[in-house]
Amino acid sequence: MPTVGWIREGDLDAFYESTERTPDPGPPREPGFSCPFCTAHFPSQSEFQDHVYAKHRVERPFILLRGQEPSAHAVLRSPLAFSEIAVSNTGHAKIFLDGAGPQQVSADKLREIIAETYQSELKFELINATEQRATPVATQYGFSFRIAEKSDLKRVEEAFREILVSEEITRNSIGSFLSDKRTQGTGKEYASGLADYCLGILIKERPKGESLTTPFSRYRELYGRALDVLKDFPRPLAKLITCIIRFALNNFENRGERTGYWELDFAIELLSDPCSASLTRPLESATRRPVCPIDHGTGRMLELSKRLTAQQRWSPILDDECRTLAHSDLFDVIDHQKAFAIWAASAWRLGSTECALEPLTQIAEVYPFSRWASRYLEQAST
Numbered sequence: 001m002p003t004v005g006w007i008r009e010g011d012l013d014a015f016y017e018s019t020e021r022t023p024d025p026g027p028p029r030e031p032g033f034s035c036p037f038c039t040a041h042f043p044s045q046s047e048f049q050d051h052v053y054a055k056h057r058v059e060r061p062f063i064l065l066r067g068q069e070p071s072a073h074a075v076l077r078s079p080l081a082f083s084e085i086a087v088s089n090t091g092h093a094k095i096f097l098d099g100a101g102p103q104q105v106s107a108d109k110l111r112e113i114i115a116e117t118y119q120s121e122l123k124f125e126l127i128n129a130t131e132q133r134a135t136p137v138a139t140q141y142g143f144s145f146r147i148a149e150k151s152d153l154k155r156v157e158e159a160f161r162e163i164l165v166s167e168e169i170t171r172n173s174i175g176s177f178l179s180d181k182r183t184q185g186t187g188k189e190y191a192s193g194l195a196d197y198c199l200g201i202l203i204k205e206r207p208k209g210e211s212l213t214t215p216f217s218r219y220r221e222l223y224g225r226a227l228d229v230l231k232d233f234p235r236p237l238a239k240l241i242t243c244i245i246r247f248a249l250n251n252f253e254n255r256g257e258r259t260g261y262w263e264l265d266f267a268i269e270l271l272s273d274p275c276s277a278s279l280t281r282p283l284e285s286a287t288r289r290p291v292c293p294i295d296h297g298t299g300r301m302l303e304l305s306k307r308l309t310a311q312q313r314w315s316p317i318l319d320d321e322c323r324t325l326a327h328s329d330l331f332d333v334i335d336h337q338k339a340f341a342i343w344a345a346s347a348w349r350l351g352s353t354e355c356a357l358e359p360l361t362q363i364a365e366v367y368p369f370s371r372w373a374s375r376y377l378e379q380a381s382t
């Protein structure tokens with residue numbers, strides 16, 4: 001017969017059993033919501049949610065450079081002051097400088113590092129771990145510092161003046177500018193932006209001597225690439241060229257910035273808002289010197305706007321002049337639109353509503369001119 005003797009309790013078992021205690025369950029607990037982060041207890045769900053939201057919210061940490069959050073992979077080309085860098089919702093940061101790290105630093109130390117770095121790759125993670133019992137929230141960024149020395153930028157500009165401003169733009173001259181020893185230092189990227197701009201001019205103008213196979217429309221791509229790089233350089237020349245490029249591409253977002261190149265500043269005002277455009281024209285001084293080349297199409301548009309705004313009254317002869325330019329095969333479609341816009345704006349300003357109708361209908365649907373053209377058209381037809 002099998003026996004069950006082996007489950008018989010020994011005295012040791014009896015001893016252990018007597019030491020185990022189930023905690024006293026106490027009075028029954030009020031039904032409700034217990035906060036998982038602290039000891040608070042709430043009878044209603046909404047109160048509980050309000051509590052968690054108010055006391056235990058972990059916000060996403062972020063950094064602002066000059067008031068804007070940079071993209072996850074940003075290129076920095078101009079130096080930042082300590083006060084231009086703001087770090088929020090951050091307990092600490094983990095940084096990798098030029099591949100070395102990680103190093104744990106405070107938010108202020110990170111700001112210091114960013115303000116003092118000129119040529120480096122910095123990857124970092126901002127960490128918000130204020131809530132001990134929750135997973136920390138982290139945001140990652142990567143900055144490429146390509147901040148050139150001021151003296152290097154000056155040398156690039158010197159080479160630019162010598163090679164591309166005083167002489168003709170050709171593929172050869174652009175090549176010798178890029179291989180000049182003054183453009184090899186930390187200002188190399190600046191030089192490539194200037195070279196892209198000049199190559200854009202060359203492709204847009206298509207001089208007879210250069211046998212170009214690149215399609216005409218590629219000039220916009222080159223202008224765009226130059227704009228992307230040059231807009232970050234805190235140099236008057238870079239600012240002037242970025243304004244010219246924006247104007248050339250019918251982009252008036254940065255209206256209000258003054259370049260000191262009167263014709264351009266005025267034309268931008270005129271095409272942004274024809275009725276309110278006003279800029280006192282400076283006295284013509286004989287000391288103006290060429291600082292950078294402008295493609296002929298854009299140059300013609302600047303001349304047109306200058307000539308028309310100097311007029312006292314409108315006449316069909318001016319209409320004819322504008323019409324010829326606006327339909328000329330030699331211009332790009334962007335320049336056609338600009339010619340219509342200058343025509344419409346100038347005629348409208350001189351009170352010749354009727355003459356403005358023809359160009360207005362051409363640009364009423366074309367952004368950014370549509371912002372005022374469609375309104376004028378409506379006014380004129382009522």
Ligand SMILES: [Zn+2]
Pocket residue numbers: 035036037038039040051052055056
């Ligand atoms: Zn709580």
